[in-house]
Amino acid sequence: MAEHRWFETVAVAQERAKKRLPPSVYKALLAGSEKGVTYADNMAAFGELGFAPHVAGQPAERSLATRALDQDMSMPVMISPTGVQAVHPEGEVAVARAAAARGVAMGLSSFASKPVEEVVAANPQTFFQMYWMGGRDAMATRMERARAAGVVGVIATTDWSFSNGRDWGSPIIPARMDLRTMITRSPEAIRRPRWFLDFAKTGRPPELTAPNLGPEGSRAPGFFEAYGEWMQTPPPTWDDIAWMAEEWGGTFVLKGVCRVDDARRAVDAGVSAISVSNHGGNNLDSTPATIRCLPAVVEAVGDQIDVVLDGGVRRGSDVVKAVALGAKAALIGRAYLWGLAAGGQPGVENVLDVLRGGIDSALRGIGKADVHDLTPDDVLIPDGFLRTLGVSDPAYVMH
Template identity: 40%
Template sequence: MRFASDRPLGLVPATIADHRELARRRLPRQLFDYIDGGAYDEATMAANVADLVDVRLRQRVMRDVGTRTQATTVLGQDLATPVILGPVGLGGMFAQRAEVQAARAAEAAGVPFVESTVSICSIEEVAEATTRPPWFQLYVMRDRSYAEGLMARAAKVASPVLVLTVDLAVVGARHRDTRNAMVGEVTAWAKARRGLDLVSHPQWVRDVAIGGKPLTFGNLTDAVPGASTPDQFRDWVDAQFDPSVTWDDIAWVRQHWDGKLLVKGVLDAEDARRAVDAGVDGLVVSNHGGRQLDAVASSARALPAVVEAVGDRVEVLADGGIRSGLDVVKLMALGARACLIGRGWAWAVAGQGEAGVAHVLEGLKADIDVALGLTGTTSVEDLGPDNLL
């Protein structure tokens, strides 16, 4: 499968921030804001970044760092570098068959790709395009039989890890989406304004709206209308996401999933202990990118207490606010075994497709290598509190 070629926009990306700028130029406003925005006043989203900036690495010199390695394992899977492309909903609205492009870049870099329940490309399409099966992210739904069907589909393509996202009991108020008429009351004028936003980006129309068809939720085609009707999709979310879920439901998941089970969305130490007691294999310390409850702790602040609470009983990962490989090193020094990135690859695929995602992963790897060398560390598996001031 070939995808629309990149068209220069006068910016050669060097950082994730540069890819964000390319995405801003390419995407309709409603789609860029969907990736870029957070909940309420976006304070937690900002804190994810700011609190990582405040973490200081301890530089060490005159240590033999002639050989350095980023290789590690997560839940039994070998990673070339401690990075995972996290689940991002609506990916295929950002670029032509974006999930496939991102999964290919991840495979080439030797890292996992996590397929979202609400991806545009189905898990079967992504699995067929790669030789390394994707991980699968699942929300607990009121219709348990439907969720069981999704788990069966993931198992059929040999997905090794189920990422159960547990921080969406209710959906936070994302004011950018409301302003762009993605949610809330959708009047005829709002629909017209939303349509004008789309058609004012002819390259996106050509490459994605036309070239990226079908724009349906590949994993939910028999349950949700096309992805171009966000108000109907929100109605489905409100009807299906189950606020009554408890830790007891982990047993139900285990009945239908034989692979590794990772729970995503934990910020509290007591919740982390409950997850371990329920029998999960790992946790992701995450506040959903600041897209749920504003004013909660950043991932960097929450991570050490969670790690202390669970010890070595399960593997702890983290996401949120990562803008460079130095941020990955900081989170690992705070206790994470590896890190998930979401917005970083979403911006990159929107701006430059598979090549953009590959560039982001290469940049993260290069940053991590420099940080290892200048902190006097030879392996990412040796990162810990001693690497911090």
């Protein structure tokens, strides 16, 4: 278990993660595709939204509990699925335990380094995330394993396209941690002794495999072997999405929706919910921040299915802004990875506590007793902030 000291903000967790992680590991997590326009806008857009706080008469107690994606949670925050969490030996299991301890749902990537069975055991409120790869037979096999493990829902991720690189350079990620790789990487690892010792105590190097892509107990493909399968599989059609939703037969979330027309097609395809997401800036660069796109999507389909938001959330006030603009919950990605790197399971719990405190503080400031009382009127939206994508009727465009 990594040494953990309390941090008061996610930004401090990120600074500690940077000091603890080998540079290539940190850079793999840091930012999005190409120039990083979307990555930066995801965070900056929250700063453009304002509050108008009260100075007296605020409620003495606030309720943060909510229900989203058919799950009761202590606050409107969820763990977004992220792949191969080599920032800490316990990886996704530590994150799942932390989420369970704080009463929030867990998202597990199909590219995760830990088996779905172990993660569900750590947090029964686990969603299994899937990329469209290998065709319907392969997808059905993965869904059946997830069902047998006891996951509460499936997240189909469609907001990830092949990126040709980053302007600041893409770190070289090894295909597998074999002996040769460990020898060539050892100088970098030794310069981060605490991170190195965390893994040395386990007797195993960082796991760069994807154990959830085949039947339980089968050979786990390497990360890039799995990545290659995804790249060689044609993108899903709307018929494929409808097939997945029907095949799963339970809570089914389509992740990656930023356009109104896509949101409406998703409803027609039978999904239970959509996540307004641009893969944290790792999809097509210059896509607008998700918080800019959220209100139009909520207006189009929010009365029919749950809408959640993923992208740029670093503070509890960000969560409040997202909920006020119609999201049932906000998903966090890099925020909890910084906590995991900085302090293992306690570090993730710390991040969740920071967000909870920020949500409570924002509710108090604007005079709301319950997260369900939030409305768009609680947020100051500057002119030109919103983006309404995928509509042909000019009268529909939000201002």
